[in-house]
Amino acid sequence: MRGHRGQVEGILARLSLRGIKKRFKTTDVLHGIDLEIGDREFVVFVGPSGCGKSTLLRLIAGLDPISDGDFFLNDQRMNDVAPSRRGIAMVFQSYALYPHMDVYENMAFGARLMGLTRDEVEKRIADAARMLRLDELLKRKPRELSGGQRQRVAIGRALVRKPDVFLLDEPLSNLDAALRSDVRLEIAKLHRDIGGTMIYVTHDQVEAMTLADKIVVMNAGRIEQVGSPRELYETPANMFVATFIGSPRMTLVDVTRNGDRLAVANGGSVVTGALPEAKNLKLGLRPDAVKLHRGAAGEGLAATVVYTEYLGDNAYVYARLADGTLLSARTTPNDLYAPDEAVTVTVEPGSAHYFSAEDGRRLTP
Amino acid sequence: MPQLRMTGRGLWITALIVPPLAFVALFIVYPIVSAFAYAFFDWQGLKRLDFVGLENFHTVLFVEPYRSWTINAFKNNVIVFFALMVLQNGLGFILAYALWRELPGARFHRIAVFLPVVLSTIIVAYLFKLFYHPLFGVVNITLKGIGLGWLAQPWLGQSGTALGSIIVAQAWHMVGFPTLVFLAGMQRIPSEILDAVRMETESEWVKITKIVWPLVAPSATIVFTLLFVGAFNWFELPYIMGGLDGSPFGSTDVLGLYFYRTAFGNVSAGQQDFGLGSALAVIIFIFIAIVAGVITTRLRAREIQL
Numbered sequence: 187m188r189g190h191r192g193q194v195e196g197i198l199a200r201l202s203l204r205g206i207k208k209r210f211k212t213t214d215v216l217h218g219i220d221l222e223i224g225d226r227e228f229v230v231f232v233g234p235s236g237c238g239k240s241t242l243l244r245l246i247a248g249l250d251p252i253s254d255g256d257f258f259l260n261d262q263r264m265n266d267v268a269p270s271r272r273g274i275a276m277v278f279q280s281y282a283l284y285p286h287m288d289v290y291e292n293m294a295f296g297a298r299l300m301g302l303t304r305d306e307v308e309k310r311i312a313d314a315a316r317m318l319r320l321d322e323l324l325k326r327k328p329r330e331l332s333g334g335q336r337q338r339v340a341i342g343r344a345l346v347r348k349p350d351v352f353l354l355d356e357p358l359s360n361l362d363a364a365l366r367s368d369v370r371l372e373i374a375k376l377h378r379d380i381g382g383t384m385i386y387v388t389h390d391q392v393e394a395m396t397l398a399d400k401i402v403v404m405n406a407g408r409i410e411q412v413g414s415p416r417e418l419y420e421t422p423a424n425m426f427v428a429t430f431i432g433s434p435r436m437t438l439v440d441v442t443r444n445g446d447r448l449a450v451a452n453g454g455s456v457v458t459g460a461l462p463e464a465k466n467l468k469l470g471l472r473p474d475a476v477k478l479h480r481g482a483a484g485e486g487l488a489a490t491v492v493y494t495e496y497l498g499d500n501a502y503v504y505a506r507l508a509d510g511t512l513l514s515a516r517t518t519p520n521d522l523y524a525p526d527e528a529v530t531v532t533v534e535p536g537s538a539h540y541f542s543a544e545d546g547r548r549l550t551p
Numbered sequence: 552m553p554q555l556r557m558t559g560r561g562l563w564i565t566a567l568i569v570p571p572l573a574f575v576a577l578f579i580v581y582p583i584v585s586a587f588a589y590a591f592f593d594w595q596g597l598k599r600l601d602f603v604g605l606e607n608f609h610t611v612l613f614v615e616p617y618r619s620w621t622i623n624a625f626k627n628n629v630i631v632f633f634a635l636m637v638l639q640n641g642l643g644f645i646l647a648y649a650l651w652r653e654l655p656g657a658r659f660h661r662i663a664v665f666l667p668v669v670l671s672t673i674i675v676a677y678l679f680k681l682f683y684h685p686l687f688g689v690v691n692i693t694l695k696g697i698g699l700g701w702l703a704q705p706w707l708g709q710s711g712t713a714l715g716s717i718i719v720a721q722a723w724h725m726v727g728f729p730t731l732v733f734l735a736g737m738q739r740i741p742s743e744i745l746d747a748v749r750m751e752t753e754s755e756w757v758k759i760t761k762i763v764w765p766l767v768a769p770s771a772t773i774v775f776t777l778l779f780v781g782a783f784n785w786f787e788l789p790y791i792m793g794g795l796d797g798s799p800f801g802s803t804d805v806l807g808l809y810f811y812r813t814a815f816g817n818v819s820a821g822q823q824d825f826g827l828g829s830a831l832a833v834i835i836f837i838f839i840a841i842v843a844g845v846i847t848t849r850l851r852a853r854e855i856q857l
Contacts, residue, residue, distance in 0.1 A: 249746050268753040276750050282743035286765040295761070296751035347751070 198225045198260055199273075199350035199383040201246065205255035208241055208407075215241050217407045218255065223385065223400075228377050231387045232394040233404035233430070239387045242404070243353050246385065247276050259350065270299070275344035276353040279360065281336045283328040289339050290324040297346045307346070314342040317379065334365045341376065354386045358393060370396060391431055395419070403427050425546040428470050428539060434502055434514040437476075439487075440543065441469045453508025454487045456531070458538040460551035467549065470539030473502060473516040477532045478523070484530035489513060491523040505529055583836070589829035596823065607830035611813075617827070623801050624809040631718055631805065632782035638722035640774055643729030644767075648759065650730070651737040661734075665727035672724065676791035679720035683707050707792060710802035717792050717803055721785075729774045736770030737763060765853075772850035776843050783839050786811070806835050 201223040208216040216238045223229050231239040244250045246257065248269035257264045264272055275296075283292050290311060297307045315321045318338040328336055337357060344352055357373070358366045374397055377384050388394055394401050395415045403410045403418065403426070410430075411423040422428035422436075429435045441448040443465050449455035458469070482488055489505035492512065496519060503515045503523050513531065523529065540549040590607050593600040611617045650661050667675065682689050683706035691703035706716040740763065748762050786807035789797065795817050797804025814828020 244746075247746075247750065249749060269749045270752050274750070276747070278743045278747060280741060280743045282741065282747035284744065284747075284762060286768075299752045299754075299757065343747075 200225050200258075200260055201351065201383070201385075202258040202261075203242075203246075203255070204258070206242070206245060206252055206257060207254035208238070208245060208250070209253040215407050216245075219409060221402060221409065221412065223383060226381050226383055228374075228384045228386065228397055228399045229402060230394040230398035230400070231385065231402045231404055232389065232391060233410075235389060236406075237404040238407040239389075239402075239404050240355055243276075243355055243385060243387050246351075247274055247353055248272055273350040274353060275347045275349035275351075276355065277337075277340045277344050277357050279356040281328075281340040281360075283336055283339055283343070285328055288325050288327050289320060289331070289342075292328070292339055293343050293346045296343060300347065310346040310348070311342075314345040317345070317376070318342045333361050334369060337361065337369055338372075341373075345380070350383065352382050352384045354384065356388055357386070358388070358390070373397065391433065395431070401431075403430060405430075421548065422470075422539065423548050425468060425470070425541045428541070428548075432472055434473055436539065437471045437473075437511060437513040438541070439469045439471065439507060439511050439513070440509065441467050443467060450487050450507055450511075451509045453489075454485075454530070456486050456533050457535070458533045459535040462540050462549035462551050464542060464549060466543040468541040468543055468546070470541060471513065471533060472537070472539075473514045475534050475537035476513065476515045477534065478503060478505070478515050478517060478521075479530045479532065480523075480527070482528040482530060484532075486530040486532040489529050489531050491525055491527045491529060493525055494522050496522065503529075505531070507531070586829045586832050586836075589825050590833045592826055594825040597825075603826070607826040608834065611827055611830050611834070617813075620801070620804070620809055621831070624797070624804045624806045627714060627797075627803070627805050628783050628785065630714065631721075631785055632779060634715070634718045635722060635778055635782055636775075638718065639726050640729045640778055642722065643726050643774070644733050644764075646726065646730045647733035647737060648763065650734055664730050667724050668727040668731075670724065672787040673791060675720060675724045676788050679716070679723075680707065680792055683716055708799060710799050713793060713799060713803045714789075717788050720792065721788050724788075725781075729778070732770045732774050733767055736767035740766050768850065768854045772847060772854065775850060776846050779843055779846060780839055783835065806831070810835065 201221075203219050203221040203223075206216060206219040206221075207214065219242060231242060233239050241250065245252050248264070248267065252265050259272060259274075284295065287295065293311045293314060294307055297310055302310070311324075315324060318341060320335075320338055320342055323331060323335060323339070328339070331339065337360075340357070354373070358369055361369060370393060373386075377397075386393075386397060398415055400412060401415055401418055402412050405426050411418060411427045413421075415431075418427055418431045422431060425438060429438065439450055441450055443449075443461060444455065446461065447455040447457055448461070448467065448469055461467075478489075479486065487507055489507050492504045492506055494517075495502040495504070498519065501517050501519050501522060503517050505513050505515065505523075507513055515531070517523075540551070541547060542549055589599075591602055591604060593603045593606075611621055646664055650657050650664070654660075681687075685691060685703075685705040685708065688706070690706065694700060694703045704712060706712050744762070744766075745758075748758050752758065784807055785805050789803045789805055789808055790811075793803030793808075795808060795812055797808050810828055810831045813831055814823060814825055816823030
């Protein structure tokens with residue numbers, strides 16, 4: 187039987203998705219996903235609702251059949267293998283604990299079905315309970331647990347099976363904000379401790395950025411970009427990734443190149459450093475790439491302040507450019523602007539992004 | 552104690568509660584209490600004679616031939632209950648599971664399974680009487696047609712098969728009801744729980760016994776209790792298919808028929824006797840109330856909140 191080998195001893199869990207497609211009746215949900223996931227990687231699928239990230243996770247789990255393409259786990263084709271025989275465990279968004287079993291039984295159920303000895307089941311549950319601080323709760327029923335505790339039981343249930351791959355489907359979305367960051371840290375620690383390959387689905391880019399070794403950004407059934415959090419933030423492959431990763435979102439402005447200056451329609455022009463070849467561009471500006479100057483007279487892009495968000499340690503100013511684009515800029519809390527105040531925007535040299543006005547792809551200078 | 556003032560709200564509540572209470576009192580409480588009272592008197596036709604205390608109860612339970620009749624009818628009710636438990640509820644659970652899994656044609660089958668429930672009992676009884684007819688019945692004709700002619704027999708005409716045949720008709724008639732209740736119970740199980748089980752096993756048997764069955768326990772409570780009450784109040788089908796005497800030779804006699812015969816009389820059983828009949832009714836009522844109460848409380852205890 188697969189799946190009860192320890193991860194820490196150096197067992198490989200490599201996943202390879204080749205041309206994976208998913209069709210529900212006549213609707214195509216995934217349009218050919220190619221993805222390699224290495225051993226012990228923490229991979230996060232992120233994207234807006236309906237982008238197909240949860241569907242892809244269910245295909246990997248085996249809960250839904252793959253319409254086309256191949257899925258390999260350690261070079262073994264898994265398309266037609268039953269979910270319980272893939273060596274994969276899953277943590278569900280609603281936790282999906284068995285309501286009629288106590289915490290111990292919830293964890294023991296799957297372990298027993300793997301044909302483990304009674305002692306081995308006991309030992310694994312004891313280990314998982316210690317790691318997840320569930321010792322005191324083993325005799326409780328799920329309805330007697332808080333959301334965070336249920337979450338830990340769901341993770342424990344996956345742990346005792348010692349799977350090669352852990353799948354987590356939006357595991358934090360049912361928790362309140364305070365608990366969310368705690369559990370996020372615990373999951374990161376868990377991954378360090380047990381070292382299994384983890385695939386984590388979320389629509390929350392903060393979770394993706396903080397947890398992932400590798401982020402897979404998905405949109406409308408396609409992968410937009412795969413990379414480390416830093417790569418995605420610093421060199422987004424296209425406008426979708428650029429605006430999806432980072433908060434507040436990157437501002438995209440239509441500009442025309444004029445020598446070494448970029449001009450906004452009837453709204454001034456800026457110097458941003460080395461420029462790509464194209465004449466018409468989308469200029470991408472993160473909030474920290476721009477500087478605001480009071481008054482309309484200066485050298486730069488003309489803008490009018492719409493409102494200011496004060497966040498304590500810093501503040502964001504939203505201002506409308508002459509062509510109507512809403513720009514976000516980070517300022518210090520001491521540097522607040524009144525609505526309707528006229529400002530001039532300049533760009534920090536070398537910190538702007540450029541995208542093709544035609545297909546939205548990243549352009550390099 | 553809070554006083555209910557006759558304000559507009561109080562009047563409304565009173566106006567809404569009084570009619571149903573009056574209805575229940577008149578048509579449910581009063582007849583039950585009357586039956587209780589009748590059981591303690593001697594009767595001659597519709598004329599009430601002396602108060603006889605527990606004499607009527609003593610007669611139906613301990614004096615022959617009533618004693619044998621009571622035991623025989625009760626024994627048959629017990630058989631009916633257990634047989635229907637398997638045939639009607641057991642099959643209902645399996646059918647519900649199949650319908651719930653959305654096998655091909657599920658929509659058609661959902662209607663097909665429930666349709667007999669809508670049919671009138673009279674029609675079902677008559678239909679099955681025709682099916683079981685020794686010469687022209689579809690059952691025997693089919694058996695002969697497939698070379699099992701030695702199995703063909705007068706189903707309703709012999710003691711060994713009559714009760715079983717009527718039970719099968721009842722199960723066919725009502726199997727849609729437990730199916731529907733179980734199906735509703737299964738549809739309440741969150742889909743992620745089923746996904747979670749699939750991640751741990753592909754055995755349908757484990758899924759059914761360890762997950763689905765415990766989680767439909769609330770439906771089971773309802774279905775078991777109603778079946779128990781129904782089995783011990785059984786009347787229509789045996790009345791139409793076996794007759795008021797539970798023929799042949801009392802093999803299809805049940806408490807309902809026996810009570811009816813005793814209280815209202817018939818050609819073969821002789822005169823009507825309200826006293827004995829009421830005593831029987833009271834005994835049946837108390838028995839059903841106690842056992843149904845025990846079943847409900849026992850099963851409630853193992854129900855799970857989803």
